[in-house]
Amino acid sequence: MSAGSRPETWIKATSAGLFVEPGGFFIDPGRAVDRAVVSHGHGDHARPGHGRILATADTLAIMAARFGERVGHATQALAYGERLTIGAVSLWLAPAGHILGSAQIVLEHAGTRVVVSGDYKRRPDPTCAPFEPITCDVFVTEATFGLPIFQHPPDRDEIDKLLKALALFPERCAIIGVYALGKCQRVIALLRRAGYDRPIYLDGSLERLCALYRQRGVALGALRAIGDASPGDLAGAIVMAQPGVGPGASWFRYLPEPIMARASGWLSLRRRVRQSGIEIPLIISDHADWAELFATFRDVGAGTIWVTHGQEDAIVHEARRRGFDAQALALVGYGEDA
Numbered sequence: 082m083s084a085g086s087r088p089e090t091w092i093k094a095t096s097a098g099l100f101v102e103p104g105g106f107f108i109d110p111g112r113a114v115d116r117a118v119v120s121h122g123h124g125d126h127a128r129p130g131h132g133r134i135l136a137t138a139d140t141l142a143i144m145a146a147r148f149g150e151r152v153g154h155a156t157q158a159l160a161y162g163e164r165l166t167i168g169a170v171s172l173w174l175a176p177a178g179h180i181l182g183s184a185q186i187v188l189e190h191a192g193t194r195v196v197v198s199g200d201y202k203r204r205p206d207p208t209c210a211p212f213e214p215i216t217c218d219v220f221v222t223e224a225t226f227g228l229p230i231f232q233h234p235p236d237r238d239e240i241d242k243l244l245k246a247l248a249l250f251p252e253r254c255a256i257i258g259v260y261a262l263g264k265c266q267r268v269i270a271l272l273r274r275a276g277y278d279r280p281i282y283l284d285g286s287l288e289r290l291c292a293l294y295r296q297r298g299v300a301l302g303a304l305r306a307i308g309d310a311s312p313g314d315l316a317g318a319i320v321m322a323q324p325g326v327g328p329g330a331s332w333f334r335y336l337p338e339p340i341m342a343r344a345s346g347w348l349s350l351r352r353r354v355r356q357s358g359i360e361i362p363l364i365i366s367d368h369a370d371w372a373e374l375f376a377t378f379r380d381v382g383a384g385t386i387w388v389t390h391g392q393e394d395a396i397v398h399e400a401r402r403r404g405f406d407a408q409a410l411a412l413v414g415y416g417e418d419a
């Protein structure tokens with residue numbers, strides 16, 4: 082895959098996002114465009130109103146659930162590994178391991194292969210297909226947790242912290258703050274994997290995407306609306322809610338001495354934990370940590386690393402030190418899904 086075209090001549094960082102010139106399409110554009118390829122359903126990557134959208138069927142289903150009529154004019158689903166030619170570019174999708182439907186976008190043009198990874202992680206996740214390393218010339222990476230201080234602990238240890246607290250205080254319940262898309266369903270699946278088999282209660286804002294995950298074949302066990310719970314059921318119960326929703330919700334006062342927990346990769350920062358007022362921080366991230374970023378660069382065999390968003394300075398510096406040709410693309414508008 083060497084001696085091909087110089088990819089900076091055909092993939093351009095624009096104000097709307099990455100533009101693949103010989104195919105005439107944008108990747109994860111930040112505003113409505115004529116033709117978009119979307120890596121996954123998080124709001125900073127998937128936006129409504131494009132003319133034509135290409136993505137996995139799961140991502141299109143997530144976008145339809147979130148945007149309804151405004152999803153776009155024409156959608157096309159592409160299965161992982163299915164190849165398509167758009168203009169002078171050959172394109173296919175590979176699993177990114179980030180959330181249900183998440184895909185790396187593999188681009189081949191003039192003898193060069195570029196992989197745009199979107200957001201990705203390397204840990205096993207029961208709710209999505211695992212990241213698949215694709216050999217390439219240029220690997221385009223995020224750097225959300227691109228500092229050496231970020232070392233995500235094993236998920237199982239984090240889930241065990243919560244289950245131990247509930248075992249210790251059986252009269253209390255736990256409320257876990259999670260983002261609605263991806264984190265919520267993954268934490269539920271991890272609880273099930275750890276043997277927690279009671280019904281899990283959901284704040285109303287989480288119900289639709291949990292239902293969608295189940296429709297798409299992800300097992301989540303028994304789920305109940307927290308609004309329907311009788312207070313007598315809630316000792317030892319687990320309630321999922323979006324961060325900040327809990328204490329303001331009408332059902333909150335019925336919870337027996339809730340243990341406040343939250344699942345986020347950012348909770349490895351002690352300052353974040355102190356500010357949030359939570360008792361049990363669950364360091365569970367849907368992004369690669371520092372070591373996993375560099376393991377991935379090695380696994381894909383790319384000589385060149387382009388960094389899209391996050392802690393790009395540290396990653397670029399360290400990648401160059403390790404012999405990669407690395408540069409920041411300075412794309413704006415990406416961050417944690419809100």
Ligand SMILES: [Zn+2]
Nearest residue numbers: 121123200418
């Ligand atoms: Zn994402």
